[in-house]
Amino acid sequence: MNTIPRPSATQPNAALYRRLESRVRSYSRAMPREFASASGPWMMDSQGGRYLDFLSGCSTLNYGHNHPVLKKALLDYIERDGIAHSLDLHTEAKTTFLEEFDATILKPRGLSYKAMFTGPTGTNAVEAALKLARKVTGRHHVIAFTNGFHGMTLGALACTGNAGKRGGAGIPLSHVSHEPFDGYYGPKVDTADLLRQRLEDPSSGLDAPAAILLETVQGEGGLNVASPRWLRKIAAIAKDHGALLIVDDIQAGCGRTGSFFSFEEAAIVPDIVTMAKSLSGMGLPFALTLIQPNLDVWDPGEHNGTFRGNCHAFVTATASLRNFWGDPAFSQDLQRRSQFLAERLEAIAAACDVPAQVKGRGMIRGIDVGSGARASAITAAAFELGIVIETSGPHDEVVKVLAPLTIDDDVFANGLDLLAHAFRSTGTQPLDAAA
Amino acid sequence: MNTIPRPSATQPNAALYRRLESRVRSYSRAMPREFASASGPWMMDSQGGRYLDFLSGCSTLNYGHNHPVLKKALLDYIERDGIAHSLDLHTEAKTTFLEEFDATILKPRGLSYKAMFTGPTGTNAVEAALKLARKVTGRHHVIAFTNGFHGMTLGALACTGNAGKRGGAGIPLSHVSHEPFDGYYGPKVDTADLLRQRLEDPSSGLDAPAAILLETVQGEGGLNVASPRWLRKIAAIAKDHGALLIVDDIQAGCGRTGSFFSFEEAAIVPDIVTMAKSLSGMGLPFALTLIQPNLDVWDPGEHNGTFRGNCHAFVTATASLRNFWGDPAFSQDLQRRSQFLAERLEAIAAACDVPAQVKGRGMIRGIDVGSGARASAITAAAFELGIVIETSGPHDEVVKVLAPLTIDDDVFANGLDLLAHAFRSTGTQPLDAAA
Amino acid sequence: MNTIPRPSATQPNAALYRRLESRVRSYSRAMPREFASASGPWMMDSQGGRYLDFLSGCSTLNYGHNHPVLKKALLDYIERDGIAHSLDLHTEAKTTFLEEFDATILKPRGLSYKAMFTGPTGTNAVEAALKLARKVTGRHHVIAFTNGFHGMTLGALACTGNAGKRGGAGIPLSHVSHEPFDGYYGPKVDTADLLRQRLEDPSSGLDAPAAILLETVQGEGGLNVASPRWLRKIAAIAKDHGALLIVDDIQAGCGRTGSFFSFEEAAIVPDIVTMAKSLSGMGLPFALTLIQPNLDVWDPGEHNGTFRGNCHAFVTATASLRNFWGDPAFSQDLQRRSQFLAERLEAIAAACDVPAQVKGRGMIRGIDVGSGARASAITAAAFELGIVIETSGPHDEVVKVLAPLTIDDDVFANGLDLLAHAFRSTGTQPLDAAA
């Protein structure tokens, strides 16, 4: 297969979108094309253009687009009138998924979780986790972290750090405080120690938390990585203070960091784990809240939702677990590819005429170029070359590479070459004052 | 086709579900079977049993299961590697849906809305509507109604009346008050007048609202129907007091009441409309918030979400609009079938040995039997006969019939005969004290 | 003593006040004089003017200004270095007050309350009551009423109906809803029944309340009077639903309605009673929250405050209880004077050229003239005649007479004559549109 993207030059239907779609649309502004089909790492627009996907639906397409194994499983299911929608009734598709998830993911890792199928959005999985933590503990306060991103509905949004998103609520967001993430105050300050000090002080004003909610790698917040040591300290703090530890593995999970769960490296066992994005494997809406069995104190239907049993997603998710996670070669390949990515990004950063820092872990990495304007200029230049890529971070200052985990080596290499070119072509002139 | 259900007697995999799925599961408790496939009004379990679906995914399957036209459209799309997941990028599938929705639904009704694709759950569409109303008005308070149901995430949950669901929040729900719905205080009290009086009193303690949020038929709240006159009064109150009128058409929309939008009969034009459930036509996760163009003050990305462009759902939704709503015969058929349902339910209610009242409108109707225990006994008896059916109402006291809008007349008649039998067989002995 | 007021014409020190006192000052705007001394119903300004006090510090001066018995008690106490400030230590002054309050007020009425001395403001007494109700019940929601007024600190302000005051919070006020007061929807709607219906409906959206908080006569809200029957219904609702009944007797208590507690006529026994204003007898800051002994679950110091033991106020309060409430003649006199007031106001209202309605009970009565502008014109005209008097109600449309309970008959009659003159002189021309 040809490994070079071939972008189109123009955007059809712009007027239609202006007239009929809300101004809230966002990705389509920086990447104004009309996409039609997609396969593996490639996205095709309606004018015959072809793009290499270094965004992967923000880590929703870890196995690429329309992977043939997943596609076939779904086609077969639909062909034979497999039930598509069943509220939360038991279905064959759900049974099979639960068995596969238990056998392929949980048991080999010595984990024991119960699955709660929430509404099929990450934010809904987080809302369910927060509700449960508050019910279990009888407490209201939740500790989240600087630069955390957990969703857009009011409960999850209160845990999200971004001021623009928060402002959208139109009301003050309550019952959550944001503590400094690992490394937030620089390498000399251990922010876990700061948190412990305040929780141990009955007069600190920090209410006893129902939960501590975190991402191990902050995908939207700038690819900040929590160290295993810090994660273990936070887990210990949660335990000591009667709070549940919730790991939001929506963006970093499903292999993105190199293991199925992002917290495996730290050897912690969260009380609750939220999953979504790549869980279905094919980009279908699907979310899951994993709960330690002893914490499963829900009343029947206490949290519900129409689409909490997306059978199509059960089918593709099961296929993805079988196809990828049952095979040790997949994980090994992933390690190798992550290493390759790290090296290439280090080289690109080193060649930068401005200070640039590689951030992230596994296959969720990027380069902090110190300025949102500069990062946007780079991603815009990359898009002109046919690379679908986005920024991250509080000032959008990180160029973020989220390639499919399954990308071919030569395609990946070519894509990174083009990215390097975009970096070079963007130059070093000062781009903004606010950086 | 045989028109008689053929239920199985046993439930496989009960132990697996107890071990691996959270206690929060609900429908599977009253209907413990493992479903495998489904077609039109029929659901098949994994043991060869067949059930008639009078639940329709709580109005998510208005066109039945796996309708051949929708199924074909989806299969074709997947076969040709149609893009499945694209965040909120423009796609051919989205373009086509917008055009079709505009041409088939909006224009013929003289409506002009912009589409906001929220996370693909009803609750997310409601959260977006609330945010926007608060942003537009600069106010925080929202008026919802007794027995309203709007979702499970914190913003929408605050608008939901059910105490059990509300309690699940684990924190006090704020910024919303619940006013009495139409008819709540009996036929002599016009609750719209009560609301107007308090809004006009600067010392009533009722804060000026950002929005008035309502369902025209309360699907979960007991099939309470708002009269066109009351709806027009509420719309006028909203306008006079600078509040946005939000109609939550998630359960009552997409034809369930006889017209595409449930508010058409009242000739009101809401400022915002939320849709989900049957919008995709095939039960796929999909939600939409419709916004009057002048109110579209969102900043790009101010509300976002991973799955807000579910392309599979765009494809089936477009097919459903073309296939059903482009043809006047569909609407006429719907009127006839609704009338048939009304008559049969009146006959069943009249034959009841206890006071029983038919409620609802169009194809969302049921019988209030005055007791949750009695209603559950009836739906349990019906399930034994092969009817998938549920209750509704504050005390679960309404047996609710949500058949596919497209159900064949003879199948429908047979199903209602079986329901009548379930009513008769349940008898008239007093069932609970709390009723 | 001469019974005719003799107002001054000018205001000294206006510039000083503009420069040094916040714009938040209010009464001084309508009555711009500098007051210097006061005795009984008379207020003297610094220019020799004399005014008849029909405001009584909003019912804080029920026994008039500087009553000689109270004054002597206080002078003696200060002379002998009686302790002025003692935090919440035991003091002779407090002991004596507790004994006197128990013997003179509680025991004769068959009541048994424990006294909590809160910070010496009514709002603080209300905050303490709310905290305790929430602690006792473990619930957060409080039911208050339309046009209720309970104070300006955030907890009490949330219970206050007035939109202007509420807006001052700068944040949304939460955890309280305002139900329609007795008669709010006219004589045909029993608002207690409406409340009961919603509380008995598990899907009404009205959270189970920690407390129902009310004034029996709404002093600021327009002199709306709750009937004994309605009060008993509300008390029964509170009991049936596990909520505490809190009567805010800050303005209506201490004899203002004819009995020491305003709720005596209704023969209800609140769980908590808040008092302030006339409790000290002499206008000194003093507040008290009375608690049924079985509800006294406070931890030591859980609610505290610097001035919660105002010994000067203990001394004058004790003197007022002894002097007035130990003597049955005081109560009889009060009944007679209330009757006289009612008759005179009815005559004034009947003589009005616009519809005018007498409202209130006991010695807290006024005339609703249907327009805030008209009412203000009347009180302004009265002030020109030497009457200190204010308005009340959601639109300030009630001219409110709050004379000292102890006012001499002839002085009272002369004052009411002058008020009648002010009514006449203000005429009948339409005064404002918004009325």
Place this chain on the structure above:
Amino acid sequence: MNTIPRPSATQPNAALYRRLESRVRSYSRAMPREFASASGPWMMDSQGGRYLDFLSGCSTLNYGHNHPVLKKALLDYIERDGIAHSLDLHTEAKTTFLEEFDATILKPRGLSYKAMFTGPTGTNAVEAALKLARKVTGRHHVIAFTNGFHGMTLGALACTGNAGKRGGAGIPLSHVSHEPFDGYYGPKVDTADLLRQRLEDPSSGLDAPAAILLETVQGEGGLNVASPRWLRKIAAIAKDHGALLIVDDIQAGCGRTGSFFSFEEAAIVPDIVTMAKSLSGMGLPFALTLIQPNLDVWDPGEHNGTFRGNCHAFVTATASLRNFWGDPAFSQDLQRRSQFLAERLEAIAAACDVPAQVKGRGMIRGIDVGSGARASAITAAAFELGIVIETSGPHDEVVKVLAPLTIDDDVFANGLDLLAHAFRSTGTQPLDAAA
């Protein structure tokens, strides 16, 4: 005068208090005597006992009890029927106070504030300050600090750090976060820098604040002293981020730290200052919120309250300003006495057999003995010797000396000798595990 206390041995009326006063009473538990009169630093109980006051009403009695000059002014005022209660009407007493405060306090310091007389409690002054800051900025969030204490009503309580007090609210406290105070994380971490970093990060989750609220010395929180440098940094942060700086000078103001305002040493000019406690000079309820003139955007009556014009307090406050603050000798004396206190406490701490640290500034100082149980044992021993004294700090681990500013040198020395004896007599055995 004899300089030695002479405590009584027993407590009269204990049964009466248990029966009639709420369990919420606190100081009377550790110091169970019935106090009757007081003069200067001395408190006399009803059994003839005499106590030296090292508590001073928690800094409410900075000039001692019943100071003859203040007492005479008040007696004269009452004798001549000076108006006691006037709502917020202009009065001679208020005029005189405003003139005196402006001339003696504000002008010599180059300050220009407008006075807002709030309800006469510190918590009410804080509530007013918070409301105004939110109104001025249109923001909701307030930044307070660890171990801060600002009052018990909901708005102020949300700013208070103590978990026990916070828990009393019965509802989650919102719209406030508590940042680490100066020195909270030890000498190497500049907590002002940490705050600035988070405010400058648009994704930190810390909402833009309406106000930064602090005490310069945390009286209840353990006598933590903010350095002038840190205060200037915080003032600069507030300015840079559009937040108002509110200094709560309720406990530390009125000379307690050596100057009238506690923030004079740091040469900052707060936007708002709250005062209460010693403002009246004689322990009478009185509170004041000082506002920069350009921030005085209140609507008339937007915050009000019955007792916001306590004329008796105006009279004694004016007398205290004239008598003490008009005379430079008073300030010089204060410096000398503070120095003496510091030296004596250092000596006591040095003699301790356990690690003990002197904290505080000016005449608000104490010794941290590392354990609440130990500190309580010391204050109990001191009380047996006739010293009224209390603890402070998150674990009540600081023995706090709050003597009158005006105490005679020999009385002070004798009292500190007795305190030293109490320290010695309490010994060094381990007292509690939680320390």
